[in-house]
Amino acid sequence: MDVILLGAGVSGLSAGLELARRGARVTLLDRGTLGGESTWAGAGIVFPLLPWQYGADFNRLALTSLAHYPDWVEQLRELSHTDPEYLVSGLLVLPPIEEEAAPWCAEHGLQCGAPPADLPGFALPPPDSLWLPQVAQIRNPRLARALAEAIRALGGHIEDNVAVEDIGLQGSRLTSVRAGGKIYRADHFVLATGAWSSLPLANLPALPAIRPVRGQMLLYPPGRHRLQQIVYQDGFYLVPRKDGHLLAGSTLEFGSYAKETNETGRRRLHQRASGLLSGLPEPIRHWAGIRPGSPDNLPVVGPHPDYVNLYLNVGHYRYGVTLAPTCARLLADQMTGAVPELPTAPYSLQAASARTWPEPAV
Numbered sequence: 001m002d003v004i005l006l007g008a009g010v011s012g013l014s015a016g017l018e019l020a021r022r023g024a025r026v027t028l029l030d031r032g033t034l035g036g037e038s039t040w041a042g043a044g045i046v047f048p049l050l051p052w053q054y055g056a057d058f059n060r061l062a063l064t065s066l067a068h069y070p071d072w073v074e075q076l077r078e079l080s081h082t083d084p085e086y087l088v089s090g091l092l093v094l095p096p097i098e099e100e101a102a103p104w105c106a107e108h109g110l111q112c113g114a115p116p117a118d119l120p121g122f123a124l125p126p127p128d129s130l131w132l133p134q135v136a137q138i139r140n141p142r143l144a145r146a147l148a149e150a151i152r153a154l155g156g157h158i159e160d161n162v163a164v165e166d167i168g169l170q171g172s173r174l175t176s177v178r179a180g181g182k183i184y185r186a187d188h189f190v191l192a193t194g195a196w197s198s199l200p201l202a203n204l205p206a207l208p209a210i211r212p213v214r215g216q217m218l219l220y221p222p223g224r225h226r227l228q229q230i231v232y233q234d235g236f237y238l239v240p241r242k243d244g245h246l247l248a249g250s251t252l253e254f255g256s257y258a259k260e261t262n263e264t265g266r267r268r269l270h271q272r273a274s275g276l277l278s279g280l281p282e283p284i285r286h287w288a289g290i291r292p293g294s295p296d297n298l299p300v301v302g303p304h305p306d307y308v309n310l311y312l313n314v315g316h317y318r319y320g321v322t323l324a325p326t327c328a329r330l331l332a333d334q335m336t337g338a339v340p341e342l343p344t345a346p347y348s349l350q351a352a353s354a355r356t357w358p359e360p361a362v
């Protein structure tokens, strides 16, 4: 099977790798730098914040992914000879904590409880906080690099900085893509263009179920904090990297495709970070990425109802890194006729189109 994947963020790359593993000849085309959009901008937390606030269809995907992650990363490391720095650093959730949190964890087999008194970085974590020791993070830019290397190791091709100019169509069948002045032909096509799937792509229509949601992040230098675990409080998080850098995020800004940062975002995030860790210096970097937003955070993974050989892996919103292994498998199962490990109906375009977007809180 020859497959062209449009978009080389984590969704295109993970799907490309899964298909290549199953013997497909894959080509990924990206109009920018591979992994350079939302995939680069994120925090790389491999966990929903917070799962007991999400619905069953989302958590089924997320929990399956959490189970796959260690093996997935191990295979990736072997194929790519690149370490994406998957690190089980644990998650400390500071109050307020919903009543259902502990029962939810118990029901789903996740360890959680009171934090140990000697958690690095906090003189004394508040006793009513919640400690989830199994939660992991990954260095998302390195994950993209590792996925790309693994695809190449299996004979796949990735071309970035090529703009799609036209899509060849015969009735409801895609035949080719013209990009960067070259024609690429394949049996199957996958759209993995993240937030930009909400816009028309050449002669393919937009997916209105997806919307852009900007997120700003701050980066602090190593050396001024001792934090080693991810900390979350009321919509805000801190993520300490292995090398001591500290990420703080993130904003949720609806409707913008512009990766601009602003002073309001910087001030809000810095205030929250300094409120949790006293003595933090000024951030050394401030950036924004555009999430592929979807109602209920449910991605669209499966066939496009209007084209016989077009598949979708889009709309992963806040959790594209977390969901990557499972969505890649679900997509490849549907493309190769294998029995999917999860029900696919909740992740269809039809289901996504029937969901409504809540009015965004300002």
Ligand SMILES: Cc1cc2nc3c(=O)[nH]c(=O)nc-3n(C[C@H](O)[C@H](O)[C@H](O)COP(=O)(O)OP(=O)(O)OC[C@H]3O[C@@H](n4cnc5c(N)ncnc54)[C@H](O)[C@@H]3O)c2cc1C
Binding pocket: 006, 007, 008, 009, 010, 011, 012, 029, 030, 031, 032, 033, 034, 035, 036, 037, 038, 039, 040, 041, 042, 043, 044, 045, 046, 047, 162, 163, 164, 192, 193, 194, 195, 196, 197, 201, 214, 215, 216, 217, 249, 250, 251, 288, 289, 290, 291, 292, 313, 314, 315, 316, 317, 318, 319, 320, 321, 322, 323
């Ligand atoms: C601030 C922030 C924090 C986040 N934190 C986390 C986290 O901690 N954990 C987590 O799991 N997720 C997190 N996310 C979400 C996660 O980053 C996204 O869900 C994920 O990156 C989506 O991947 P994608 O490949 O679908 O999209 P993208 O990474 O945006 O990739 C889409 C690709 O398509 C390409 N493209 C677009 N249009 C075209 C076209 N016409 N032709 C060719 N190529 C095209 C783009 O250039 C891009 O490379 C975060 C996101 C942000 C912004």
